[in-house]
Amino acid sequence: xxxxxxxxxxxxxxxxxxxxxxxxxxxxAPDAGEQAWDDxxxxxxxxxxxxxxxxxxxxxxGAWLVVRRDTRSHAVLEVRLAGEGAQ
Amino acid sequence: xxxxxxxxxxAGALPLVIGSVMAxxxxxxxxxxxxxxxxxETALSEALKAAHGMAFPAPNRATGKVGARAxxxxxxxxLLLGPVPDPALxxxxxxxxxxxxxxAVRLEGAGAEAVLARLVPVxxxxxxxxxxxxxxxxxxxxxxxITRVGERAFLILVFRSMAATLVHDLKTAMEAVAARx
Ligand SMILES: [Zn+2]
Numbered sequence: 001x002x003x004x005x006x007x008x009x010x011x012x013x014x015x016x017x018x019x020x021x022x023x024x025x026x027x028x029a030p031d032a033g034e035q036a037w038d039d040x041x042x043x044x045x046x047x048x049x050x051x052x053x054x055x056x057x058x059x060x061x062g063a064w065l066v067v068r069r070d071t072r073s074h075a076v077l078e079v080r081l082a083g084e085g086a087q
Numbered sequence: 088x089x090x091x092x093x094x095x096x097x098a099g100a101l102p103l104v105i106g107s108v109m110a111x112x113x114x115x116x117x118x119x120x121x122x123x124x125x126x127x128e129t130a131l132s133e134a135l136k137a138a139h140g141m142a143f144p145a146p147n148r149a150t151g152k153v154g155a156r157a158x159x160x161x162x163x164x165x166l167l168l169g170p171v172p173d174p175a176l177x178x179x180x181x182x183x184x185x186x187x188x189x190x191a192v193r194l195e196g197a198g199a200e201a202v203l204a205r206l207v208p209v210x211x212x213x214x215x216x217x218x219x220x221x222x223x224x225x226x227x228x229x230x231x232x233i234t235r236v237g238e239r240a241f242l243i244l245v246f247r248s249m250a251a252t253l254v255h256d257l258k259t260a261m262e263a264v265a266a267r268x
Binding site: 007008009011012014015058059060061062063081083 | 161162208209222224230
């Protein structure tokens with residue numbers, strides 16, 4: 001599997017660290033309530049299909065990336081810099 | 088009082104000559120990380136040109152030449168190799184002295200590309216990776232920086248604590264390439 005880092009170009013998967021669902025970008029407000037925080041901390045989708053995950057280019061440029069990927073085919077659909085407000 | 092003398096990161100381990108490839112330690116002088124403040128990238132590049140004669144490098148590129156080089160080192164980050172940084176740079180960027188933080192090795196020779204092909208998961212052949220090109224990638228299992236500095240010469244940087252591992256991995260790869268004749 002290869003991920004095309006917006007800065008470095010297409011790189012082998014071994015250069016990246018996988019963080020998980022790209023939820024950290026949608027952190028609830030401190031007063032959002034128990035339900036919202038429970039969802040944020042503990043509940044995850046497990047789709048057979050498109051996911052949106054955070055990856056860290058650890059052995060590369062050090063950027064956090066938002067990667068859209070299809071779990072059925074492992075096709076990488078889009079890669080963006082998390083720091084540039086990727087949604 | 089004991090007299091303390093500084094050792095270079097690869098002291099005693101390099102140089103190595105195996106087959107057509109030579110690895111030797113490089114003394115790069117002062118190494119400074121340049122981290123531009125948001126929105127100050129252009130101003131930093133201008134200041135860098137005025138003070139040290141090279142632009143701030145774009146991703147995957149190095150600027151300058153022997154003795155005063157700037158190599159891209161990651162997102163919004165470059166390493167200035169050689170000169171003591173001009174204080175004017177501080178207006179546009181955070182600077183950090185990393186002179187003792189890196190092990191620097193020059194790998195040179197006809198088989199240098201073949202050696203790196205065994206260690207770095209990026210295509211570093213001359214047709215795609217030219218002089219002035221650089222990558223942040225890994226050398227075997229270590230995070231590192233590789234820059235082409237000549238037709239058949241590369242500058243490899245890894246964290247200083249990994250110097251012995253770098254030499255070991257280079258030696259293993261150099262021996263394997265040489266064994267193939
Ligand atoms: Zn990258």
